[in-house]
Amino acid sequence: MHQWLTIFLLIFLGGWSAQGQLLTPLNSAPPHVAGGKGPGRSDLTPQPLDGETLVLPFFDDFASGEGGPDSRRWLPGGNVNVTNRLAANPPTIFAATFDGLQANGQPYGSANTTGPTDTLTSKAIALSSFQPEDSLYLSFYWQAGGLVDAPDFSGSMLYYLQLEFRDASGTWSPVWSQKGAGRSTNFAPVMVALKESRYFYDGFQFRWVSSGSRNGLRDVWHLDYVYLDRNRRLGQLQTTDAAFTQRLPSLLRRYTAMPIWQFLENPGNEVRSEVGASFNNLSNLPAAISWRAYSRNLTTAAVDTFLRGSAPVSAGASQPVAGSPSVPFLSRHTQPHVLETVLFLNTREPNFYTRYNDTLRRETSLQDFYAYDDGSAETGFSFPSSNAVQLAYQFELSKPDRIKTVRIYFTGTNTPGTELFLRLWADDNGQPARQPLHEQRFTVPQTVGLNNWLDIVLERQVEVQGRFFVGYRQPTGGTFVNVGFDLNENANGKLFAMNGTAAWQAVPDLGGAVLIRPVMAGTLTAVEEESLTQAKPLLYPNPTTSGSFYLQQGYDQVELYSPQGQSLQVWGKVPPTQALQVQASLPAGIYLVKARKGDQLRTAKLILLK
Structure with missing residues (x-):
């Protein structure tokens, strides 16, 4: 909308x-912002290749990581973005997103322009050895909007997502389309049969094209779990696959990042009691699945496994898995660092191209800043x-x-x-x-x-x-x-x-x-605190009846505060014994003076009498 x-x-x-x-x-965005990592691309090819022509099965659930679509399956240049941040409850982690942004994060056009936007085109696929009787189906899941802007409604074809097949003559023909309804939707499955002889040749391709606003992350569609194979029947949407469906939460209970010295003050209170996620057995048979989770310090490479388990999981069932990270391990590292949490499944799936969705990763910064966000x-x-x-x-x-x-x-x-x-x-x-x-x-x-x-x-x-x-x-x-x-x-x-x-x-x-x-920046060091404790009184005279006082040493900055913490006056670069005059309008009472020199800070009460 x-x-x-x-x-x-x-x-x-x-x-x-x-x-x-x-x-x-x-209206624009950094290209390929990483809001959550995938398992990383494998050196294995997704399926056997014959030059640039792929053979069946064709499968991609986009779970191999953030960025552009996998170039081993898809043609470049369509401006579709793969992310784990914009779709809502996808069938598996990550989805391909169609919007009004190019791959470099810049809009296609100016505000209020509508027209063609992103395209996702498969590489050529060898189908000459198949016939319509071989029951070839292309299945996928689509969603409008998700977490972001849903495609607008229009009586004409202005806002849509469309699937097209390419025949041997090079002609693209629409075989499925969905118009915008002005609202977000859940993911919905679609199965399209290949029944026409004109598609059974070496070089067959399919593509999705979208249309909508050409100015920003607007009129957004998501695509997931694309699967083309023979010997399928209507309603058979998945292959043998167990897959994570959600991101890992932060390792921390209150934040997504915090300073290491603040974390170490009470690590047991900061670490989330359980870290985990749910996975689905997407196949039509029960499966014996095991899992493991560990934390790794990316600076020292120290690793601690905090979860091991296994269970038989019924066909179509969802299985939550979670474990308690080791507080002693996490509190052992006192220098600023980044922790990586990894949760993965051992599914023994026969098709290695479905295994990308078996791994979740999440980084937690224990450095010098606080955050509630994941960086995107x-x-x-x-x-x-x-x-x-x-x-x-x-x-x-x-x-x-x-x-x-x-x-x-x-x-x-x-x-x-x-x-x-x-x-x-x-x-x-x-x-x-x-x-x-x-x-x-x-x-x-x-x-x-x-x-x-x-x-x-x-x-x-x-x-x-x-x-x-x-x-x-x-x-x-x-x-x-x-x-x-x-x-x-x-x-x-x-x-x-x-x-x-x-x-x-x-x-x-x-x-x-x-x-x-x-x-x-951290608190004052013990050496600084000791030197300040042993220092001579800061203010003279104190109390003061005239509102004037001075400091024996020079300071970079002196600041006067009310008892409630409100900053009242600031003096910069104060030399020794220079008279400082408080505002005449201040009533009698007790005030706070803070004097800073470099990293040292001295604080004293100033009593003002009138």
């Missing part, structure tokens, strides 16, 4: 009424308003830390050079505090930097503890900002918004996660 998927916040009062967040289709954006999130809008994303620490950088994914629908204000907030009863801990101006990058992460390095590292919030402020004037949104993970209840001067409100669950990541 071309209309933006809008959630109106009519339940809120004041500035929230008639305003809403938008999930908008991507399937759509864009925005909050258009005539008021100044603030968006805040909640994170929670295991121990105090410092933020050094904020990473935000800006989609291609943004206007380069748009001015925004990065903000960090402390916690106030589960919501962002009224005043930020830090604000910093930045601009949306130029076009070449869109559809990618922007690292905003803080002018100063900001100390945080417990819950904290990271986000940005949109100035007034109808500024449009579009941030990547991951539809395969969920950060429900973590995003807050303030529209104008209204109160903070939790954003309703949108079924995904915004691509915003705080990058942490």
Whole structure:
């Protein structure tokens, strides 16, 4: 559907009424973004070859990995993308996606243009030795929309997916088509018989063509489990195959990535109690299947197997498998690293080309940043308003830390050079505090930097503890900002918004996660803490009746905070004994002074008397 998927916040009062967040289709995307790895391409060929002509059976469930279709089966240049991120509940992991984007991630045409989009064409197949009596069927599963924009409805053939056969004369003839209905669907099976003699020659080909919007991830179709063979009967959709049908979840319970030092503070609380997935026995016979799962440190290559099992699985049955990752193994590695979790089946399937769907992989970063997302954006999130809008994303620490950088994914629908204000907030009863801990101006990058992460390095590292919030402020004037949104993970209840001067409100669950990541610097070292503990008093005079004070040493930056954590004043490059004057309007009370020099931070209470 071309209309933006809008959630109106009519339940809120004041500035929230008639305003809403938008999930908008991507107008462009990075080519072949890896949101989840497949098992990797094997050196084995999918079936015997006779030059460039394939022989039966022809099978592809697209499970060999993210990117373009397998060049051993399909002709290049059709702009179809294979991914595990956009289809909803495919028959097996991964599916081929048809949309309004080329393989390089750029749209075919400008906005509001409609016409032919992607094509998926098989290589030539040798069929001269077969007859219509050999019962050849081509079967496949199709889906409209899935997790993303569904094809629009039209009385004419504007939005469609169509299957065509090529005869010996080179003529392509449609044999099946599906028009857009303006809504997403489940995967549906189709079987098409090859009954006409004109198709039984060496060089037969089939292809799918799509039509719809030529501008973005719109009017999307998905294709899975393509199977052409002889001696089939109507309704026999699968071959002998056991296959995973879903992605692996994050190894972590709360996040998809987190700093290694935060993880090690309480690893037993951070690791998911069970990690696994379900697989289906797609054949019409029971099968004895075994499985195994392990974690591997990609830096040290250390491996730990945390799951082994086996069971007889009935024909057509689904089997969940899960195990508990070893916390002692995971907490043994103290340096930043990436963990790979692998779950695979031993199916003893006779056809090796069905084995790609027997393996799942998932990477978990234990480095220096927090994330709720998997690194890929399937759509864009925005909050258009005539008021100044603030968006805040909640994170929670295991121990105090410092933020050094904020990473935000800006989609291609943004206007380069748009001015925004990065903000960090402390916690106030589960919501962002009224005043930020830090604000910093930045601009949306130029076009070449869109559809990618922007690292905003803080002018100063900001100390945080417990819950904290990271986000940005949109100035007034109808500024449009579009941030990547991951539809395969969920950060429900973590995003807050303030529209104008209204109160903070939790954003309703949108079924995904915004691509915003705080990058942490770590806490002060023990040596730093000891030197600061033994240091002389920071402030003189203290208490102060005039509001003036000085520091005996020079500092790169001095900052005055209210007891609630609100930044009140900042002085940069303060030399020794320079007088610092607090604002005359501040009432008597106790304030907090933070003085930073390099990586060292000193904090002291300032008592103001009047």
